[in-house]
Amino acid sequence: MSTSTDHLVTSPDPSHPANLIPSLCAKFWHLGWVTGTGGGCSIRADDLVYLAPSGVQKELMKPSDLYVLSLAAQASALSPRQRVYLRSPPNLKPSQCTPLFLAAFTKRRAGCCIHTHSQWAVLVTLLLEAEGGKEFRINNIEQIKGFGRGFEKSGNLGYHDTLVIPVIENTAHEEDLTEFLEEAMDKYPDTYAVLVRRHGVYVWGENVHKAKTQCESLDYLFQLAVEMKKLGLPWITQIEPVVPTRSE
Amino acid sequence: MSTSTDHLVTSPDPSHPANLIPSLCAKFWHLGWVTGTGGGCSIRADDLVYLAPSGVQKELMKPSDLYVLSLAAQASALSPRQRVYLRSPPNLKPSQCTPLFLAAFTKRRAGCCIHTHSQWAVLVTLLLEAEGGKEFRINNIEQIKGFGRGFEKSGNLGYHDTLVIPVIENTAHEEDLTEFLEEAMDKYPDTYAVLVRRHGVYVWGENVHKAKTQCESLDYLFQLAVEMKKLGLPWITQIEPVVPTRSE
Amino acid sequence: MSTSTDHLVTSPDPSHPANLIPSLCAKFWHLGWVTGTGGGCSIRADDLVYLAPSGVQKELMKPSDLYVLSLAAQASALSPRQRVYLRSPPNLKPSQCTPLFLAAFTKRRAGCCIHTHSQWAVLVTLLLEAEGGKEFRINNIEQIKGFGRGFEKSGNLGYHDTLVIPVIENTAHEEDLTEFLEEAMDKYPDTYAVLVRRHGVYVWGENVHKAKTQCESLDYLFQLAVEMKKLGLPWITQIEPVVPTRSE
Amino acid sequence: MSTSTDHLVTSPDPSHPANLIPSLCAKFWHLGWVTGTGGGCSIRADDLVYLAPSGVQKELMKPSDLYVLSLAAQASALSPRQRVYLRSPPNLKPSQCTPLFLAAFTKRRAGCCIHTHSQWAVLVTLLLEAEGGKEFRINNIEQIKGFGRGFEKSGNLGYHDTLVIPVIENTAHEEDLTEFLEEAMDKYPDTYAVLVRRHGVYVWGENVHKAKTQCESLDYLFQLAVEMKKLGLPWITQIEPVVPTRSE
Numbered sequence: 001m002s003t004s005t006d007h008l009v010t011s012p013d014p015s016h017p018a019n020l021i022p023s024l025c026a027k028f029w030h031l032g033w034v035t036g037t038g039g040g041c042s043i044r045a046d047d048l049v050y051l052a053p054s055g056v057q058k059e060l061m062k063p064s065d066l067y068v069l070s071l072a073a074q075a076s077a078l079s080p081r082q083r084v085y086l087r088s089p090p091n092l093k094p095s096q097c098t099p100l101f102l103a104a105f106t107k108r109r110a111g112c113c114i115h116t117h118s119q120w121a122v123l124v125t126l127l128l129e130a131e132g133g134k135e136f137r138i139n140n141i142e143q144i145k146g147f148g149r150g151f152e153k154s155g156n157l158g159y160h161d162t163l164v165i166p167v168i169e170n171t172a173h174e175e176d177l178t179e180f181l182e183e184a185m186d187k188y189p190d191t192y193a194v195l196v197r198r199h200g201v202y203v204w205g206e207n208v209h210k211a212k213t214q215c216e217s218l219d220y221l222f223q224l225a226v227e228m229k230k231l232g233l234p235w236i237t238q239i240e241p242v243v244p245t246r247s248e
Numbered sequence: 249m250s251t252s253t254d255h256l257v258t259s260p261d262p263s264h265p266a267n268l269i270p271s272l273c274a275k276f277w278h279l280g281w282v283t284g285t286g287g288g289c290s291i292r293a294d295d296l297v298y299l300a301p302s303g304v305q306k307e308l309m310k311p312s313d314l315y316v317l318s319l320a321a322q323a324s325a326l327s328p329r330q331r332v333y334l335r336s337p338p339n340l341k342p343s344q345c346t347p348l349f350l351a352a353f354t355k356r357r358a359g360c361c362i363h364t365h366s367q368w369a370v371l372v373t374l375l376l377e378a379e380g381g382k383e384f385r386i387n388n389i390e391q392i393k394g395f396g397r398g399f400e401k402s403g404n405l406g407y408h409d410t411l412v413i414p415v416i417e418n419t420a421h422e423e424d425l426t427e428f429l430e431e432a433m434d435k436y437p438d439t440y441a442v443l444v445r446r447h448g449v450y451v452w453g454e455n456v457h458k459a460k461t462q463c464e465s466l467d468y469l470f471q472l473a474v475e476m477k478k479l480g481l482p483w484i485t486q487i488e489p490v491v492p493t494r495s496e
Numbered sequence: 497m498s499t500s501t502d503h504l505v506t507s508p509d510p511s512h513p514a515n516l517i518p519s520l521c522a523k524f525w526h527l528g529w530v531t532g533t534g535g536g537c538s539i540r541a542d543d544l545v546y547l548a549p550s551g552v553q554k555e556l557m558k559p560s561d562l563y564v565l566s567l568a569a570q571a572s573a574l575s576p577r578q579r580v581y582l583r584s585p586p587n588l589k590p591s592q593c594t595p596l597f598l599a600a601f602t603k604r605r606a607g608c609c610i611h612t613h614s615q616w617a618v619l620v621t622l623l624l625e626a627e628g629g630k631e632f633r634i635n636n637i638e639q640i641k642g643f644g645r646g647f648e649k650s651g652n653l654g655y656h657d658t659l660v661i662p663v664i665e666n667t668a669h670e671e672d673l674t675e676f677l678e679e680a681m682d683k684y685p686d687t688y689a690v691l692v693r694r695h696g697v698y699v700w701g702e703n704v705h706k707a708k709t710q711c712e713s714l715d716y717l718f719q720l721a722v723e724m725k726k727l728g729l730p731w732i733t734q735i736e737p738v739v740p741t742r743s744e
Numbered sequence: 745m746s747t748s749t750d751h752l753v754t755s756p757d758p759s760h761p762a763n764l765i766p767s768l769c770a771k772f773w774h775l776g777w778v779t780g781t782g783g784g785c786s787i788r789a790d791d792l793v794y795l796a797p798s799g800v801q802k803e804l805m806k807p808s809d810l811y812v813l814s815l816a817a818q819a820s821a822l823s824p825r826q827r828v829y830l831r832s833p834p835n836l837k838p839s840q841c842t843p844l845f846l847a848a849f850t851k852r853r854a855g856c857c858i859h860t861h862s863q864w865a866v867l868v869t870l871l872l873e874a875e876g877g878k879e880f881r882i883n884n885i886e887q888i889k890g891f892g893r894g895f896e897k898s899g900n901l902g903y904h905d906t907l908v909i910p911v912i913e914n915t916a917h918e919e920d921l922t923e924f925l926e927e928a929m930d931k932y933p934d935t936y937a938v939l940v941r942r943h944g945v946y947v948w949g950e951n952v953h954k955a956k957t958q959c960e961s962l963d964y965l966f967q968l969a970v971e972m973k974k975l976g977l978p979w980i981t982q983i984e985p986v987v988p989t990r991s992e
Contacts, residue, residue: 035465140914159916286638419655695885
């Protein structure tokens with residue numbers, strides 16, 4: 001009986017993953033990140049992974065729409081493409097993003113992963129494609145400080161650091177992206193995000209707070225980069241650091 | 249007495265068409281789709297069609313503002329332009345969009361049809377006009393997957409498929425669009441939308457969920473297309489499919 | 497005592513002018529029309545005119561912030577610049593827009609007048625200035641139908657009609673605009689709006705519904721016009737009317 | 745015990761600084777000014793300064809998240825970089841913006857200071873950088889009237905006045921900006937704002953109302969300026985004042 005697992009997604013606590021995912025998804029819908037059921041969000045709490053289903057209007061999602069999966073049980077599945085769900089909502093289908101979210105949880109021990117179809121992300125990948133680019137690079141913008149230095153490193157990027165986000169090519173089936181996402185994670189061990197050409201972006205963090213604020217900062221930088229391109233301004237510049245002269 | 253038909257638009261169920269149309273119209277107003285009383289929305293439940301009236305501020309619409317019409321009664325009317333309403337709200341006028349919504353219901357068995365004046369839709373038709381274009385075509389964008397393959401076909405378009413939306417020329421009177429909308433439906437049997445030059449777009453679906461999410465995905469693609477044009481990026485590209493190499 | 501006139505702005509009816517002005521101003525703030533206390537809104541009910549004060553944050557306005565003025569008493573004032581208020585809220589100042597709103601009420605018998613600082617309006621006046629233009633003209637856009645044909649005329653503009661909005665030059669003091677606004681009203685007897693160069697727009701209508709929806713339609717057209725300019729698309733075109741061939 | 749200072753941020757009055765800062769920050773988040781924990785806001789009430797903490801999602805801030813500091817106690821601290829807080833919320837860190845907010849309070853007797861990462865502000869600094877500009881200058885736009893003439897001066901700027909906002913270069917550490925912000929305050933004694941290259945803007949005012957509406961007006965002008973640049977329109981023009989001819 002599916003109802004026997006409802007306790008997994010029932011909590012009076014607004015910070016419970018089953019309540020957070022719907023409220024985050026509604027917020028993302030208003031930001032234009034998850035238009036037309038695209039995109040999604042997943043949260044990991046220890047061994048349990050909470051997943052938005054496929055094809056739901058993101059601003060209308062309810063806790064009872066969520067899938068729940070055990071990472072430990074998943075690890076012992078016969079095939080990586082076989083999913084062992086602790087809870088499957090009736091009349092819904094699992095999201096094709098599921099293996100990509102799992103990659104962030106297992107390869108990066110992320111606590112939350114967000115996938116957006118933000119037009120700014122897509123436009124950045126199109127602008128890069130026109131010049132054969134496989135990395136989004138930007139430096140000397142204050143908002144870059146919104147990103148951690150990398151997996152298991154402490155502290156955040158500095159103003160003069162170059163933020164580098166790898167771009168992978170889109171595949172016909174979203175599950176097939178998993179291999180390339182994992183490759184990008186291996187090649188860019190410090191990145192917290194991977195752009196998908198003509199598709200969107202995956203962003204993660206140690207917890208919901210970090211995943212969400214990194215996703216916001218990144219979307220800000222993508223929008224800024226598109227506007228800079230319209231105005232003929234370069235994404236990478238050489239700037240001499242300014243040093244205060246006053247002794248204190 | 250008009251009040252004797254109020255039961256047709258009175259329900260405690262938020263998913264009743266008489267409640268859904270006002271809540272959808274308010275949402276569309278905030279998206280800029282139905283500015284200044286333009287645009288509209290209609291839902292069909294079996295034989296009954298619920299219609300927003302003409303000239304109402306869309307974010308302020310109430311269930312009691314709605315017209316209700318029987319498709320069967322309509323089919324036996326003496327002229328297609330004669331409407332037989334089961335319910336006519338006092339002090340309001342029927343929408344000029346009515347015969348266009350009915351075309352989606354009778355020729356496509358749609359459950360919902362949405363008409364927007366979205367500026368992105370209008371700009372796309374203007375950009376196409378400048379080069380004599382009568383179709384909006386775009387491919388290799390993930391959001392294309394948000395559309396069904398076509399009427400009575402199962403499954404959705406793929407990433408590499410080309411989405412084709414026909415453009416019809418605008419007429420001085422909105423009712424006169426009906427003939428051209430129906431022609432476009434005949435010529436493009438699989439389309440779920442028709443652009444109207446210098447006017448907007450009609451989008452439908454089997455049910456409210458599909459009409460609304462297809463309308464969102466289409467508006468996303470129109471906006472993306474306008475931004476791509478500003479940045480000199482083409483709407484149609486040749487891309488080699490990327491195939492995963494890992495065996496699973 | 498100022499409190500003795502509070503009954504003029506106290507009503508449980510949400511459609512009372514004293515309640516409508518704050519709710520409209522909040523809506524306009526979210527649309528970016530009345531940023532930083534700029535812009536405003538006034539409603540006339542028979543002889544009484546309700547006016548937003550100067551310098552209030554528009555999304556925070558309260559009914560008790562409103563001025564009330566009698567048109568009859570105003571007509572018998574010794575000087576047009578002298579105002580005879582039935583109600584003056586304590587600690588506030590009358591809006592400099594007051595004589596401009598009064599012009600719409602006395603010269604056009606308008607029931608509502610809206611003044612926005614919309615950036616789209618300002619950009620249109622700047623684009624026109626660059627070519628010495630003193631009129632905004634656009635045709636063959638469906639949204640043009642959102643405007644009445646003119647003062648004391650019945651019906652609305654048609655799709656092929658050219659909407660013409662006069663532009664007046666800005667003055668150092670807003671009250672000094674009154675003379676030029678009235679001149680434009682005389683020269684363009686059918687217009688429902690006057691653009692003010694590098695400043696914004698005044699829009700009116702017979703009642704709140706018409707003023708608000710005409711203001712929305714006009715802002716839509718200003719935004720569209722700016723985007724058309726970016727994309728190299730002309731505001732005025734020659735289009736052969738499309739006529740339906742089917743007899744009904 | 746930190747709880748013993750909760751009375752400093754507990755009030756049923758919505759206009760109490762501890763309630764205003766969270767509501768303002770939520771509003772600013774929706775305006776895109778404080779994306780991804782960037783930016784912030786501080787209010788001074790006599791000797792007490794209320795400060796948003798570092799790294800909090802601005803739309804979720806609570807009164808209990810705020811720091812409170814005494815200006816008098818701060819003035820007697822051994823070093824300007826040493827902070828003496830009356831209240832420090834548990835588990836949070838002070839904002840790096842703190843000394844910049846204090847500069848507005850001590851050097852300008854401001855009652856409120858707002859720091860945004862608005863993209864329009866950043867783009868304006870980038871456009872200026874491309875031509876070596878160290879001041880944002882714009883004139884003959886009505887919204888300029890939204891600014892006071894200057895510190896301890898009465899009245900506001902006029903339509904024909906040129907608004908001048910200095911630009912300082914960004915530093916690797918936000919606290920290091922303080923010296924340059926104070927220098928700019930000395931060099932531009934009448935300014936209510938300082939742009940920070942590739943970073944954002946600091947805006948202040950005598951009270952919350954003035955800081956907030958000046959910040960809104962400035963963001964409006966930055967956005968307008970970016971759009972003007974896209975359309976090839978200059979920020980500074982020579983315009984003959986228009987004088988009314990009618991005697992009244």
